[in-house]
Amino acid sequence: xxxxxxxxxxxxxxxHREQRDQLRTPPAQLRREFFETEEFQDAxxxxxxxxxxxxxRNHPRHRQLFGKALNQELLGRWLGLTQAQVSKLENxxxxxxxxxxxxxxxxxxxxxxxxxxxxxxQSRLTGPRSEPASRGDLLVxxxxxxxxxxLRRVRASAVSSSTTDALDITxxxxxxxxxxxDANTLMSTARNWxxxxxxxxxxxxxxxxxxxxxxxxxxxALLVGCLExxxxxxxxxxxxxxxxxxxxxxxGDPAIIGWAHEMLAWFHLTTGNYRAxxxxxxxxxxxxxxxxxxxxxxxxxxxAYARLGxxxxxxxxxxxxxxxxxxxxxxxNPGNHFVxxxxxxxxxxxxxxxxxxxxxxxxxxxxxxxxxSVTPEGVLLAPMRNAEAQLTLAVVAARQGDTDEAVAIGVxxxxxxxxxxxxxxxxxxxxxxxxxxxxxxVGTEFRAMLAEVKRGK
Numbered sequence: 001x002x003x004x005x006x007x008x009x010x011x012x013x014x015x016h017r018e019q020r021d022q023l024r025t026p027p028a029q030l031r032r033e034f035f036e037t038e039e040f041q042d043a044x045x046x047x048x049x050x051x052x053x054x055x056x057r058n059h060p061r062h063r064q065l066f067g068k069a070l071n072q073e074l075l076g077r078w079l080g081l082t083q084a085q086v087s088k089l090e091n092x093x094x095x096x097x098x099x100x101x102x103x104x105x106x107x108x109x110x111x112x113x114x115x116x117x118x119x120x121x122q123s124r125l126t127g128p129r130s131e132p133a134s135r136g137d138l139l140v141x142x143x144x145x146x147x148x149x150x151l152r153r154v155r156a157s158a159v160s161s162s163t164t165d166a167l168d169i170t171x172x173x174x175x176x177x178x179x180x181x182d183a184n185t186l187m188s189t190a191r192n193w194x195x196x197x198x199x200x201x202x203x204x205x206x207x208x209x210x211x212x213x214x215x216x217x218x219x220x221a222l223l224v225g226c227l228e229x230x231x232x233x234x235x236x237x238x239x240x241x242x243x244x245x246x247x248x249x250x251x252g253d254p255a256i257i258g259w260a261h262e263m264l265a266w267f268h269l270t271t272g273n274y275r276a277x278x279x280x281x282x283x284x285x286x287x288x289x290x291x292x293x294x295x296x297x298x299x300x301x302x303x304a305y306a307r308l309g310x311x312x313x314x315x316x317x318x319x320x321x322x323x324x325x326x327x328x329x330x331x332x333n334p335g336n337h338f339v340x341x342x343x344x345x346x347x348x349x350x351x352x353x354x355x356x357x358x359x360x361x362x363x364x365x366x367x368x369x370x371x372x373s374v375t376p377e378g379v380l381l382a383p384m385r386n387a388e389a390q391l392t393l394a395v396v397a398a399r400q401g402d403t404d405e406a407v408a409i410g411v412x413x414x415x416x417x418x419x420x421x422x423x424x425x426x427x428x429x430x431x432x433x434x435x436x437x438x439x440x441x442v443g444t445e446f447r448a449m450l451a452e453v454k455r456g457k
Contacts, residue, residue: 258288299348
């Protein structure tokens with residue numbers, strides 16, 4: 001079938017529907033930085049929704065992930081349009097119907113502060129570095145209630161479908177905050193919500209409500225456990241992990257069970273108990289074989305094999321993880337800590353390449369991780385990934401004899417703000433060992449700073 005001249009799809013609509021299901025729905029929430037390209041700015045200024053759609057399809061992020069722009073047929077599927085209708089929108093006169101414009105904006109989560117029309121339930125956020133919406137803004141837009149109202153209902157045991165939906169939104173946003181929020185502050189907030197969830201479980205609930213509350217409590221326990229481990233409280237983290245595991249079993253949620261296993265694999269890896277990682281990862285994959293957590297479990301397994309010097313097994317685990325990731329649809333909300341997307345997989349592969357001495361691959365992945373973790377304006381979106389990628393570049397520099405560069409990069413990495421101390425210390429210690437091989441006073445500044453991190457300063 002001959003395609004329209006401005007349709008970049010390689011297949012007609014019918015064949016495309018049969019053969020491609022990678023992105024069934026648009027991302028649930030995108031960072032504000034996604035929209036801060038010149039193409040988007042020009043499109044929004046033109047007040048032409050078709051130009052906004054074209055900027056969305058051709059965004060560098062989509063090209064980076066899939067090697068090409070999103071095609072009109074797929075975007076049309078999200079918007080309830082045919083490919084021809086999308087083409088007409090992009091190339092014809094500006095759409096004037098307000099309700100139609102609002103519908104497209106809601107589906108694609110276009111930020112209110114850039115729009116030339118109002119979206120009921122959303123405020124015009126100002127300031128160049130705000131996120132698209134705070135947890136409170138998202139709650140109001142989706143459920144009509146703010147956080148205080150949600151808390152009032154929870155405390156009054158007024159559990160309705162709108163209350164459970166609001167809880168879902170709140171908890172998912174907390175999981176999205178993990179990558180950048182202050183660990184102690186987020187941990188305190190998550191613990192408070194976890195306490196509220198456990199109190200709700202003591203009330204009279206329908207079977208559906210009970211399962212939902214158990215799921216939310218399990219997700220919060222996973223989040224709290226990760227944060228406890230990040231700040232160095234391993235004993236509390238293990239207790240909270242076991243709580244998450246039991247909650248996952250009680251509500252029959254394989255993803256929560258799988259993530260509880262992933263946390264244990266992470267604990268073993270960062271304490272040097274590499275052989276224990278292998279069976280724990282296997283058990284987690286068996287519990288959640290078709291969930292994205294299985295991808296991360298293969299990644300943890302590859303990291304352990306790398307540190308055991310088992311190179312063939314490293315590549316087998318990486319191949320299994322990559323194959324599963326390719327079969328899974330792109331996550332609705334890749335910012336959620338408890339999903340795995342291609343960015344996160346590159347981060348895991350980077351670590352294994354560094355350990356097995358494949359420096360060229362390690363450098364390539366590290367540079368890609370750093371590029372994706374920082375906006376063009378220099379805003380750090382994923383400080384923990386960025387720090388470990390910087391340390392990988394430092395290790396490669398040290399191996400190539402450029403110790404001054406290695407020390408400079410390593411020092412910057414330890415100053416990166418939000419940290420997962422066990423993971424950071426594991427990689428930083430490996431850099432220190434590389435520097436020690438040169439003898440003398442090489443790396444003195446880096447080792448002094450590393451000692452401070454170990455003391456929790």
